Every structure is written in structure tokens, then in C-alpha cells.
Amino acid sequence: MNTRRRFLGGAAAAALGAGLVSRVGAASLPEAPTMDKATMRPPLAPPNGRPYQPVATLNGWTLPWRMRDGWKEFHLVAEPVVREIAPGMKANLWGYNGQSPGPTIECVEGDKVRIFVTNRLPEHTTIHWHGILLPNGMDGVGGLTQPQIPSGKTFVYEFTMRKSGTFMYHPHADEMVQMAMGMHGFLVVHPRNPGFRRVDRDFVFLLNALDIEPGARTPKVATMLEFNLWCWNSRVFPGIDPLVVRKGDRVRVRIGNLTMTNHPIHLHGYEFVVSGTDGGWVRPEAQSPEVTVDIAVGQMRAIEFVADAPGDWAFHCHKSHHTMNAMGHGVPTMIGVDHRGIARKVMNVIPDYMVMGERGMADMGEMEMPLPDNTLPMMTGTGPFGPIEMGGMFTVVKVRDGLARDDYADPGWYKHPPGTVAYEWTGALPKLARAEAVDRDPRTLTVRRRGGHSGH
Amino acid sequence: MFSVFQIATMPVATKITRQRFEQAKLAVAAEMLGVAAETRRAYYSAVAAQEAIRYFDQVKESAEAGAELARRMFGAGNFSALQRAREQAFYADAVAQLARARQTAKAERERLTRLMGLWREDIAFKLPDRLPGLPKAPTELRDAEQTAMRTRLDVQVSRRDLGTLAESLGLTKATRFVNALDAGPAQVRETHAVLNGFELRLEIPLFDWGQARVARAEALYMQAANRTAETAINARSEVREAYAAYRTTYDLARHYRDEIVPLRKRISEENLLRYNGMLIGVFELLVDVRESVAAVNAAIEATRDFWLAEADLQAAQNGAAAGMRKAKRAAPAMAVGGPKPH
Ligand SMILES: [Cu+2]
Numbered sequence: 110m111n112t113r114r115r116f117l118g119g120a121a122a123a124a125l126g127a128g129l130v131s132r133v134g135a136a137s138l139p140e141a142p143t144m145d146k147a148t149m150r151p152p153l154a155p156p157n158g159r160p161y162q163p164v165a166t167l168n169g170w171t172l173p174w175r176m177r178d179g180w181k182e183f184h185l186v187a188e189p190v191v192r193e194i195a196p197g198m199k200a201n202l203w204g205y206n207g208q209s210p211g212p213t214i215e216c217v218e219g220d221k222v223r224i225f226v227t228n229r230l231p232e233h234t235t236i237h238w239h240g241i242l243l244p245n246g247m248d249g250v251g252g253l254t255q256p257q258i259p260s261g262k263t264f265v266y267e268f269t270m271r272k273s274g275t276f277m278y279h280p281h282a283d284e285m286v287q288m289a290m291g292m293h294g295f296l297v298v299h300p301r302n303p304g305f306r307r308v309d310r311d312f313v314f315l316l317n318a319l320d321i322e323p324g325a326r327t328p329k330v331a332t333m334l335e336f337n338l339w340c341w342n343s344r345v346f347p348g349i350d351p352l353v354v355r356k357g358d359r360v361r362v363r364i365g366n367l368t369m370t371n372h373p374i375h376l377h378g379y380e381f382v383v384s385g386t387d388g389g390w391v392r393p394e395a396q397s398p399e400v401t402v403d404i405a406v407g408q409m410r411a412i413e414f415v416a417d418a419p420g421d422w423a424f425h426c427h428k429s430h431h432t433m434n435a436m437g438h439g440v441p442t443m444i445g446v447d448h449r450g451i452a453r454k455v456m457n458v459i460p461d462y463m464v465m466g467e468r469g470m471a472d473m474g475e476m477e478m479p480l481p482d483n484t485l486p487m488m489t490g491t492g493p494f495g496p497i498e499m500g501g502m503f504t505v506v507k508v509r510d511g512l513a514r515d516d517y518a519d520p521g522w523y524k525h526p527p528g529t530v531a532y533e534w535t536g537a538l539p540k541l542a543r544a545e546a547v548d549r550d551p552r553t554l555t556v557r558r559r560g561g562h563s564g565h
Numbered sequence: 566m567f568s569v570f571q572i573a574t575m576p577v578a579t580k581i582t583r584q585r586f587e588q589a590k591l592a593v594a595a596e597m598l599g600v601a602a603e604t605r606r607a608y609y610s611a612v613a614a615q616e617a618i619r620y621f622d623q624v625k626e627s628a629e630a631g632a633e634l635a636r637r638m639f640g641a642g643n644f645s646a647l648q649r650a651r652e653q654a655f656y657a658d659a660v661a662q663l664a665r666a667r668q669t670a671k672a673e674r675e676r677l678t679r680l681m682g683l684w685r686e687d688i689a690f691k692l693p694d695r696l697p698g699l700p701k702a703p704t705e706l707r708d709a710e711q712t713a714m715r716t717r718l719d720v721q722v723s724r725r726d727l728g729t730l731a732e733s734l735g736l737t738k739a740t741r742f743v744n745a746l747d748a749g750p751a752q753v754r755e756t757h758a759v760l761n762g763f764e765l766r767l768e769i770p771l772f773d774w775g776q777a778r779v780a781r782a783e784a785l786y787m788q789a790a791n792r793t794a795e796t797a798i799n800a801r802s803e804v805r806e807a808y809a810a811y812r813t814t815y816d817l818a819r820h821y822r823d824e825i826v827p828l829r830k831r832i833s834e835e836n837l838l839r840y841n842g843m844l845i846g847v848f849e850l851l852v853d854v855r856e857s858v859a860a861v862n863a864a865i866e867a868t869r870d871f872w873l874a875e876a877d878l879q880a881a882q883n884g885a886a887a888g889m890r891k892a893k894r895a896a897p898a899m900a901v902g903g904p905k906p907h
Pocket of ligand 1: 372426427
């Protein structure tokens with residue numbers, strides 16, 4: 110008891126409910142590894158315990174553990190972090206072990222798990238294990254099932270993983286603020302039988318939303334709905350890792366939604382089935398073919414498909430404003446407005462002005478205009494054929510022949526077999542019935558770059 | 566340039582007209598200084614008014630671009646009648662403001678023309694594009710007061726009169742001096758307070774009254790000495806008052822130049838970056854132009870106010886203040902005024 114107190118402090122010891130949890134376990138805190146990178150770490154093959162097929166966390170990693178007297182011991186540290194949202198933008202978030210989201214926790218059905226949670230935030234926190242069947246006192250609801258973990262203290266959660274499936278963890282103390290700041294992580298419980306619903310590649314990520322004023326770095330924690338960064342694992346396109354897949358692989362993608370709205374996640378080029386939810390595995394006879402899965406707030410879905418069609422397949426939320434980065438919603442529509450002469454007038458008073466949006470907003474995807482510091486273009490990214498004009502919840506499933514079993518490295522752009530790419534008709538054109546397009550002001554044809562603007 | 570002091574100290578023609586003439590000379594000299602000071606004021610006002618036109622012109626241009634764009638957007642079906650009318654109203658306002666600014670500039674220029682006494686082709690004089698910049702550092706109050714004691718007409722004349730009076734009373738050997746600014750005008754004490762550090766001084770000689778032929782001489786001299794002290798003390802008060810305005814306007818103008826205008830510029834730059842990112846639209850940029858122009862215009866006004874206060878301080882230093890008040894009221898005249906002799 111004295112030993113425990115020395116390491117955990119009185120409050121932590123008091124938090125361990127009487128009778129339900131082991132009194133032996135922790136003689137010392139397990140190490141709390143930390144991550145300084147925002148790109149995907151290779152799946153972590155289990156060095157001990159029951160075998161399983163590890164998952165690949167998009168722009169993330171799996172938390173190593175230690176085995177101690179039959180318990181898998183993990184150590185999460187809740188703390189302020191700086192997360193790269195995409196190259197060109199970093200955010201002051203709260204997360205776990207150096208990143209937001211926190212590391213993925215992987216274990217196996219039947220594992221006895223002990224998770225140490227150290228609070229390095231300026232306010233108290235807890236962790237709720239979303240979807241896990243556990244003793245009530247381990248559920249992590251501050252005030253209801255436990256006292257909150259004060260700043261500077263470490264609490265211990267101990268429970269047995271009763272079933273396999275797809276889960277997540279997040280705070281249940283000052284929950285709105287802490288989730289708006291980026292606190293969450295993935296939790297995967299693998300089946301005791303490694304052959305059960307085995308797949309070759311198993312990707313996981315969380316949907317989360319941030320609202321960061323363009324030019325600022327810290328989320329506005331009071332935002333309810335008008336978020337301006339729609340993230341997968343606290344990343345936006347073009348910062349989201351591609352899902353690299355070997356042709357013929359059976360692929361699972363597990364997605365959890367911790368935003369405040371639903372997301373119809375759509376995969377091009379395939380039909381898939383929803384094989385699991387946060388409630389468990391969907392029986393095969395109940396699985397319907399889909400190309401879009403709508404994930405409601407607080408829900409998780411696992412989808413599966415066989416990657417038989419090579420290519421670069423878009424994979425994104427189907428709400429078009431969720432595949433955009435920060436944008437102004439009060440910007441007037443300029444389509445069809447003749448700008449001749451106007452630009453010159455405006456430039457008399459704003460010398461660096463240039464016309465945008467006269468034909469649509471695609472200009473934005475093509476031009477590299479100087480933006481406020483630490484701000485990503487509303488639509489961006491460049492593919493082999495030109496600007497991709499996306500942002501937010503968008504990435505690419507890259508299916509390739511001949512990849513190594515554990516090769517998740519970006520293979521570059523897909524090389525299309527000859528004759529399989531849409532092409533321009535070069536024959537005679539019918540006379541256009543509609544009016545001629547408006548001539549553009551010569552000024553709009555010139556992309557003007559302003560020198561000396563640093564910070565990108 | 567003639568010396569105004571030369572007028573004030575012109576030789577006296579006859580003893581009989583002496584006192585009346587002295588007062589006339591002093592009034593004329595003060596008025597000349599007053600006209601000069603008022604001309605300086607008019608000059609700064611005229612330059613500032615002309616400078617302001619440029620900025621109201623920019624406001625008008627930005628509003629004009631907005632109104633024209635709104636007209637076309639309405640035509641294309643992208644704007645409602647209300648949105649279009651709002652932009653038109655901005656433009657209409659801007660046109661009125663510009664007209665008003667032009668009228669102000671014309672009036673200020675005419676006032677300057679009158680004060681300079683110009684007519685015919687001379688009225689085509691060219692004003693500089695902008696006001697002079699602020700001095701690197703403001704004048705110190707101490708220097709302003711010292712200059713006033715040294716150069717102010719009324720103080721100089723009063724001292725000279727006192728000397729003349731002493732001479733005419735046969736007082737030749739001053740036994741000690743007192744500082745007129747230490748002693749109250751009611752009594753020139755024979756003590757001399759020594760202050761630590763800086764002391765502003767206006768020396769008044771005192772005499773050994775033993776040599777005075779009649780008691781009346783002492784009374785006359787002390788009366789005049791008290792008047793000199795009063796003149797000096799009032800002069801000093803005028804300088805202090807003018808200096809307070811000078812210093813406040815200097816600090817304000819510098820605040821506009823070093824803080825407000827650069828901040829507005831920064832805001833405009835950031836707004837343009839936001840426009841580039843389609844975070845705001847062109848109409849917000851145009852509103853920003855108008856706000857930015859308003860800040861620049863306020864900075865011009867602050868600079869003008871400084872130069873006006875600077876002219877007032879100079880007037881207080883050389884004694885033009887009284888003459889200036891007259892010049893403000895009417896076109897310059899050579900009317901002889903002043904108190905009746907006793
Ligand atoms: Cu969405």
C-alpha cells in the first residue's frame with residue numbers, strides 16, 4: 110500500500126474501487142511513450158500476449174504496452190500537444206502522448222487491461238471507454254462513476270476485454286471543451302481467434318472537427334456546429350495518409366465519429382459491406398452492399414471489401430463542405446458577373462487585389478495565393494492531372510499490384526493502363542446553344558504572388 | 566523679414582506723445598505678430614484640407630467600385646435590390662463627403678490668401694502635397710518659457726520701460742536683483758528664493774532708496790516693477806497653457822502615426838490575405854479600405870492640430886497671442902488700441 114501511494118498518490122489509490130480490481134499489479138508506472146510525428150507508423154505486431162493482426166492508424170500509431178503478472182499495462186498521458194493538421198498548419202490541441210488523437214490501444218478479447226491515465230492538462234479529466242463492456246466504476250464518467258482525475262494526478266482503469274470489436278476512448282469531463290480540443294483515441298479489441306474475420310489490412314481513424322480562426326492556432330472550444338476543419342485523426346487533406354492496399358487484399362476500414370454531425374463516408378470504385386459497429390460484429394446475412402456509409406454522431410462503423418480493382422480511389426465524406434478547408438460563408442457569388450473595368454477600380458485603392466470567383470471557385474484550387482499565417486487553402490492538393498480542389502475529409506485508397514505484405518508506403522500516383530483514362534473529344538463540336546461565356550478581365554488571368562510573406 | 570521688435574523700440578519723437586506712442590507701437594507690433602501667427606495657422610489648415618481631399622477621393626473610388634460591382638451583380642441575379650441599394654448608398658455618401666472636403670479645402674485656401682494679402686496672379690500659389698512631419702522630439706516647456714522671457718514683446722517693452730523710468734527718476738545704482746517670476750505682482754520682495762535645479766528668471770533691479778530724492782520716486786518705481794512682474798507672470802501662464810495643448814497634440818499625432826495608422830495597415834494586409842483565401846469577399850475589402858482611409862484622415866487631422874498648437878505656442882512665446890485674437894476676428898487692421906495712460 111505504501112508503495113502504491115508513493116507512485117500513484119492518495120487520490121489514485123482511492124479511485125480504485127474496493128473488491129473489483131486487483132490490488133497487486135502496479136508496483137511502478139509503465140513507461141508512457143510519446144510520438145512526435147503525424148504520419149502513420151507501421152502496424153505494431155504484438156511482441157507478447159495473444160497473437161493478432163495489428164491495425165494501421167491513419168496519421169497515427171499504436172501504444173506499446175508491458176505485460177505484468179498477466180495484465181496488459183498501458184500508460185496514457187493527457188496533455189497539450191502541437192498537431193500538424195496538414196503541411197502548412199499546426200494547431201495547439203489537447204491529446205495523449207504527444208499527439209491528437211491519442212495512440213490507438215490494441216488488445217485481445219479476454220485480455221486483462223490496466224490503463225494508467227496521467228493528467229498533465231490544466232484541468233481535470235477522465236477517460237470513457239466508448240462501447241466497452243466493463244464494471245460501472247471503470248466507465249470514466251466524471252462525477253457519476255468516479256471522481257475526475259485532477260491535474261498532475263494519475264488514475265488507473267482496470268477491466269477485462271469481454272468481446273472483440275471497434276471502440277474508442279475520449280474524456281467524459283468538461284467533455285465538450287476537451288473533445289473540441291482534440292482529445293480522443295481509437296481502441297481495437299481483436300478476436301481471441303486470429304482467424305475470425307481476418308483481413309489483410311485493417312485501417313482505423315476517427316472523424317473529428319475543429320474550429321480554428323484562419324491565422325490562429327487554437328480551436329474555438331465554444332463552437333457548436335460551424336467547425337471549419339473537418340478532420341480524420343486531426344488531419345485534413347492533403348495531410349491525410351493514403352490507404353495503401355495490395356491488390357487482392359481483404360481490407361477493413363474502421364471509422365468512429367466524434368464530431369457533432371453525421372458523415373456519409375463514400376468510397377469510389379468499390380462496393381463494401383458494413384461488417385461491424387461499436388456494438389459488435391454484423392452477421393454476414395445482415396450485411397448489405399454499400400458505397401456510402403453514413404456515420405452518425407458517436408457511432409463507429411467497420412467496412413470491408415476485397416481490393417480487386419487497382420487505382421487511386423477517392424475516399425471521402427460526401428458532404429461537399431466537409432471536403433473543404435476553412436472558407437468564408439459570407440462570400441458573395443461572383444459567377445456570371447462581368448468584371449471588366451471593376452478590377453482596375455478596386456486596384457486603385459487595393460493595389461494587390463485580384464478578381465476571384467468570376468467563373469466559379471476553381472481558381473482557388475489552381476492558384477497559390479498568399480494566405481493568413483497557419484492557414485490551409487480552402488481547396489487544394491495536386492494530382493497527376495492537375496489541382497484536386499479538395500480539403501477536409503478526403504484521401505485516396507491506393508490499390509496496387511505486387512506490394513509487400515507490410516508495405517504501407519505511398520506508391521505514388523496510379524499508372525493507368527493505356528486507353529483507360531477519360532479523354533477529350535477532338536472531333537467536330539455541335540454549335541453551343543447557350544450564350545457565350547463572359548470575357549474575362551485580363552487581370553484575372555495573372556496569378557500575382559506577393560513576396561516577403563513568411564510563415565508558410 | 567523686418568524685426569517686429571524694431572517697431573516696438575522705435576525712437577520716440579517727442580516727450581509729450583511718448584507714452585501714447587509707445588502703446589500704439591506695442592499694439593501694432595503685437596498685431597503684426599498676430600497676423601503672422603494666424604497666417605501660419607491658416608497655412609497648416611489649408612494644407613491639411615487639401616491633403617484630406619485625396620483620402621476622401623479614395624473613399625469615393627472604393628465606394629464607386631462597390632456600387633458598380635453591385636449593379637452588375639444585381640443584373641446577373643446574384644444580388645438583391647436591397648444589397649445593391651446599400652452599395653449605392655455608400656457611394657452616394659462618399660460623393661457628398663468628397664464634395665464637402667473640396668469645399669473645406671477651397672475655404673481654407675481663401676482664408677490663407679486673405680491673410681497673406683495676395684491678389685491677382687499671386688493667388689495661384691501652390692501648397693505642398695502634405696503637412697510637414699512631426700519634429701523628432703517636442704520642445705521642452707522650460708525652453709518655451711525661456712524663449713518667451715527672452716523674446717516676448719510685452720515683457721521686453723515692460724522691462725525697457727522700467728529701465729527708462731529708473732533712469733528718469735535718477736535711480737542709477739541697483740543694489741540687488743529679484744526674480745519677477747518668484748515674486749507676486751503685488752509685491753516685489755527683496756528676498757530671493759533659491760530653487761534647486763532649473764529656475765526660470767526675469768531679473769528686476771532694486772535700488773537703495775536712500776538715494777531717492779522723493780518718496781514718490783520709490784512709489785512710482787515699485788508700481789512699474791510690479792507691472793513688469795505681472796506682465797512676466799501672465800506671459801508665463803500663457804506659455805504654459807499653449808504648451809499643454811502643444812504637448813497633447815504632439816503625443817496624439819505621434820500615436821496616430823506610430824500606432825493607429827500602422828495597425829490599420831496591418832489589418833488591411835491581413836484582410837487581403839483573407840480575401841485571397843476566400844474567407845471574405847470583395848465588399849468586405851472595400852469596407853476595410855474605407856475604415857483604413859478614415860484612420861489616415863484622422864492622422865492627418867491630428868498632425869494638423871499639432872501644427873496649429875505649435876503656431877499657438879510660438880504666438881505665446883513671442884507675444885502675438887493678443888494680436889492673433891484680433892486677427893482671428895477680422896482682416897488685419899492698424900487700429901491703435903491699448904489702455905488709457907494714468
Ligand atoms: Cu462529413
